[in-house]
Amino acid sequence: MYTAYVADTPNGKKITIALEELGLDYQLRLVDLDAGEQHAPAFVRLSPNHKIPVLLDERSGQSLFESCAILVHLADAAGKALPAQGPARDLVLQWLFLQAASAGPMLGQLWWFRHAAPEPNPVALERYTRETHRIYGVIERRLAESRHIGGDGLTIADLAFYPWLATHEELDIDLDAYPAVADWLRRVGERPAVQRGMLRTREAAHV
Ligand SMILES: N[C@@H](CCC(=O)N[C@@H](CS)C(=O)NCC(=O)O)C(=O)O
Helix, strand or coil: CEEEEECCCHHHHHHHHHHHHHCCCEEEEECCCCCCHHHCHHHHHHCCCCCCCEEEECCCCCEEECHHHHHHHHHHHHCCCCCCCHHHHHHHHHHHHHHHHHHHHHHHHHHHHHHCCCCCCHHHHHHHHHHHHHHHHHHHHHHHHCCCCCCCCCCHHHHHHHHHHCCCCCCCCCHHHCHHHHHHHHHHHCCHHHHHHHHHHHHCEEC
16 A cells, blocks of 8 residues: 655656556545645655655555656556566666656746746746757657657556646647647547546545
8 A cells, every 4th residue: 555645736646647557556645735735844754855746655664755766666566567677678767767857847847937937037938938849849759659658558658748748738838739749648648547647636635
């Protein structure tokens, strides 16, 4: 049994869609980011970077922060969505790290400057819009050569990218320029486990 500390955000949804896809037993705790619960001392002991998500393995007592580290742990525990070794595993990890290092931060900044910044900042908006289009272009070219981001089948690389690339409307990204991404979003988004995981962060109980 796992306890996942999440919020209704792309990094939170990465974990709930993975838990649903992998068929693992879990409960959720919602961390209210607007109320500052990510700074509460008890939470910071689990997440020294003051951010969700966190995963707690209730049996072993192990806790983990950083969403992509959590995805690797869950996939290895379930024996699914990440090859056990070799070049196929390296390929998934390569795309997974791109999500963590580039896609998440750039799309996250674009969302913040569009929806949360206290005043308009055209320079920042231009920079993060350009970076976001660049990343959609990288994934478009990848999906033109491969049915899924990490290889032929669904992997945690897809689960990491899905909630982020699905925010295209909030980011004002027109998918007409990215038909392979649009097709992949439709295919992944039709999966019942992904649909359940996308909704679960809204229904979670408070910490
Ligand atoms: N690299 C981290 C990023 C986590 C992250 O940015 N979480 C956001 C929500 S999506 C958060 O907790 N923000 C609260 C804050 O910055 O105060 C990961 O992938 O887990």
